[in-house]
Amino acid sequence: MTAPGWRRTLVRLRRRPLGSAAFMVLVFVFLFAPLVVMVAFSFNSSPRLSFPFAGVSIRWYQEIFTDTLVLRAFRRSIQAAVVTAGITGVLGLLAALGILKVAARWRTVFLTTALGPLAIPGLLYAIGLAVFYRQIGVGRSIWSANLGHALIALPFVFLIIGASLERFRFGLLEAAQDLGATRWYAFRTVTLPLILPAVIGAMLLAAAISVDDFVIAFFTAGQDKTLPLVMYGRVLKGIDPTLNAIGTVMLILTTSLAFMAASRTTIGER
Amino acid sequence: MTESLSRRGPRRKRSRRGTSGEVLVAIDRRRKVAAWLQLLPGSAYFTLLFLVPLAGLAAMSFFRLVDFDPVPAFVLSNYAEVLTTSIHVRLGLRTIQVAGILTVIVLLVSFPCAYVLNFVFRAKRQLLYFLILVSLFGGYIVRIYAWRSILGRQGVINQTLIGMGIIEEPIRYLLNSMFAVGASLVNFLIPLGVLPIYAAMQNVSPHVIEAARDLGASRIRAARQIVLPLSMRGVRAATAFVFIATLGEWVTPRLLGGTKDLLIGNRIEFYFGQSLEWPQGAALAMTLMVAMGVFAYIIISLMKRLTR
Numbered sequence: 001m002t003a004p005g006w007r008r009t010l011v012r013l014r015r016r017p018l019g020s021a022a023f024m025v026l027v028f029v030f031l032f033a034p035l036v037v038m039v040a041f042s043f044n045s046s047p048r049l050s051f052p053f054a055g056v057s058i059r060w061y062q063e064i065f066t067d068t069l070v071l072r073a074f075r076r077s078i079q080a081a082v083v084t085a086g087i088t089g090v091l092g093l094l095a096a097l098g099i100l101k102v103a104a105r106w107r108t109v110f111l112t113t114a115l116g117p118l119a120i121p122g123l124l125y126a127i128g129l130a131v132f133y134r135q136i137g138v139g140r141s142i143w144s145a146n147l148g149h150a151l152i153a154l155p156f157v158f159l160i161i162g163a164s165l166e167r168f169r170f171g172l173l174e175a176a177q178d179l180g181a182t183r184w185y186a187f188r189t190v191t192l193p194l195i196l197p198a199v200i201g202a203m204l205l206a207a208a209i210s211v212d213d214f215v216i217a218f219f220t221a222g223q224d225k226t227l228p229l230v231m232y233g234r235v236l237k238g239i240d241p242t243l244n245a246i247g248t249v250m251l252i253l254t255t256s257l258a259f260m261a262a263s264r265t266t267i268g269e270r
Numbered sequence: 271m272t273e274s275l276s277r278r279g280p281r282r283k284r285s286r287r288g289t290s291g292e293v294l295v296a297i298d299r300r301r302k303v304a305a306w307l308q309l310l311p312g313s314a315y316f317t318l319l320f321l322v323p324l325a326g327l328a329a330m331s332f333f334r335l336v337d338f339d340p341v342p343a344f345v346l347s348n349y350a351e352v353l354t355t356s357i358h359v360r361l362g363l364r365t366i367q368v369a370g371i372l373t374v375i376v377l378l379v380s381f382p383c384a385y386v387l388n389f390v391f392r393a394k395r396q397l398l399y400f401l402i403l404v405s406l407f408g409g410y411i412v413r414i415y416a417w418r419s420i421l422g423r424q425g426v427i428n429q430t431l432i433g434m435g436i437i438e439e440p441i442r443y444l445l446n447s448m449f450a451v452g453a454s455l456v457n458f459l460i461p462l463g464v465l466p467i468y469a470a471m472q473n474v475s476p477h478v479i480e481a482a483r484d485l486g487a488s489r490i491r492a493a494r495q496i497v498l499p500l501s502m503r504g505v506r507a508a509t510a511f512v513f514i515a516t517l518g519e520w521v522t523p524r525l526l527g528g529t530k531d532l533l534i535g536n537r538i539e540f541y542f543g544q545s546l547e548w549p550q551g552a553a554l555a556m557t558l559m560v561a562m563g564v565f566a567y568i569i570i571s572l573m574k575r576l577t578r
Binding site for chain 1: 301302304305306307308309310311312313315316319320321322323324326327330340379382383386387390391398400401402403404405406407408409410411412413414415416417418419420426454457460461510511514515517518519520521525535538539542548551552555558559562
C-alpha cells in the first residue's frame with residue numbers, strides 16, 4: 001500500500017464531512033456535558049446547583065482540603081492506586097514474560113481465562129469477594145479492597161505488557177547473551193528498558209482503575225472509605241456542593257493517570 | 271564386516287546428534303520451567319482472588335441462614351425463594367429489557383462514532399480517541415452525581431428552559447426517573463462501545479470502502495455491508511460489554527431513578543446490604559450469572575445469523 005494511494009482514498013472519504021462533524025460534536029457534547037457542568041459548579045460561590053452562577057470562588061476546594069474525612073479518603077485512594085499498580089506490575093510482567101515461552105494451546109487457555117474478570121459484572125465479582133473474605137475470616141478494610149482492584153486491573157496490565165513484548169525483537173536478547181551477558185543481566189539491560197514504558201503505562205492504568213472503582217470498595221472496604229465511597233454517602237444525603245469539588249479532584253486524578261498511561265502504551269496509538 | 275560398519279556409522283552419528291540434542295532439550299526444559307515459574311504468581315493470584323471467590327459465591331447460594339449467619343449446608347430453598355418472589359421476575363425481565371434497549375442505542379451511536387473517528391477524521395483520530403478514553407475514566411460516581419445537577423429541578427436543563435420561557439414549571443420527570451437512569455448509563459457506556467469497535471476497524475482498509483463506492487454503493491451501504499461485517503468482532507465485544515455492565519448495574523438506578531425504577535442489581539445489593547440474607551443474595555446472583563450466559567449465547571448466535 002503506497003502512501004499517495006492512502007491519501008487519495010482519505011481525501012475522497014473526507015469530501016463531505018459536515019454531517020460527520022455535526023454527529024461527532026453532538027456525541028462529544030453529550031459525553032462531556034456532565035463533566036463540564038461538574039467542573040463549572042465546583043467554582044460556583046453559591047451552594048445551589050442552579051444557573052445563573054452567583055460568582056466564582058474556590059470556597060468548596062478550601063472546604064474539602066480542610067475536611068479530615070475527605071483528606072483521609074483521598075490518602076486511601078492514593079494508597080489503593082499505588083498498591084494496585086505495584087501488585088499488577090509485578091504479576092503482569094512475570095506472566096507476560098512466561099506466556100511467550102509456553103506451548104500455543106496453553107497460551108490460548110491463559111489468555112482466555114485472563115479475560116474472565118471482564119466477562120462478569122463488577123457487582124457479582126464484588127459480592128463474590130465479600131463472601132470469600134467472610135468465609136476465610138478476613139475483615140473489611142482498604143487492603144481487602146486493594147486485592148480486588150489488583151485482580152480486575154490484572155488482565156489489562158497483562159495484555160498491555162504482552163502486546164509490547166510481541167513487538168520486542170528477541171534477537172537483541174540473543175545478541176546480548178552471545179556477547180557474554182547472563183540471562184538476568186540481558187533482561188535488566190536490554191528487555192526491561194525497552195518494555196519499561198509499556199509496563200509503567202499499564203501500571204498507571206491499573207492505578208486509574210483502582211481510583212475509579214466504586215463497587216468493589218463498597219462491598220469490601222468497610223469503614224475505610226475511598227473517595228468514591230465518600231461521594232456516594234454524600235449524594236445519598238442530598239445536595240452537597242463540596243461534591244463538585246471532590247469530583248473535579250478525582251477527575252483530574254483519573255484522567256491524568258489515564259493520559260500518562262495512554263501516552264506510554266499501545267492503547268494510545270490506536 | 272559391512273554389517274558392523276553400517277551399524278557403527280549411524281550409531282556414532284546418532285550419538286553425536288543425541289548429545290547436542292540433549293543439551294538443547296535441557297535448555298528447552300529449563301526455559302519451560304522458567305516460563306511456568308513466571309506464570310505461577312499471576313495464576314495463583316487469579317485462582318485465589320477470582321476463581322475461589324466465585325466458587326465461594328456458588329457455595330454460599332446453597333447455605334442455610336441461621337440467625338442471620340450463613341451456615342454451610344446444601345439446601346435449594348434459597349433458589350426456590352428467590353425465583354418465586356414476583357418482584358425478582360419483574361425486575362429481572364425489566365433489567366433484560368433495559369439492557370437490550372441500551373445496547374441497541376449504544377451500538378447505534380458507537381458504530382458511526384468509531385467509523386467517523388477511523389475513516390473521516392483520520393488526521394485527528396489520536397486526539398478524538400484520547401477524549402473518548404478520558405470520558406471512560408471520567409469517574410463513575412462523579413458522573414452520576416453530575417447528572418443530578420443537569421437534570422434536577424434546579425438543574426441546568428430546567429433552569430435554561432424556564433429562563434428561555436419555554437416552560438413555566440420545572441419538568442419533574444427528568445430526574446428520579448428511568449429517563450435519568452438511561453441517559454446516565456448511555457453516557458457511561460458509549461466509550462465502552464466505541465473502543466472495541468474502533469479497535470476492530472483498524473484492520474479495515476479505506477481502499478475497501480473506496481472500491482465499494484466505485485462500484486456504486488452508497489456511503490451507508492458500504493458501511494453496512496463492508497465495514498460492519500469486517501469489524502463484527504468489535505461489535506460483538508461492544509455488545510457483550512454493554513449488556514454485562516447493564517445487568518450488574520445498581521448504583522445508577524439507586525441515585526438517579528425513582529423509588530420504582532430499580533433493576534435486578536438493586537435486589538442483589540439489598541440482600542448483601544440492608545437485609546444481610548447472603549445465601550438468598552448469592553442464589554439471585556448465581557441465577558443472574560446463568561441467565562447472562564444464556565443471553566450471551568442467544569445474542570451471539572443471533573448476530574452471527576444476521577451478518578451471514
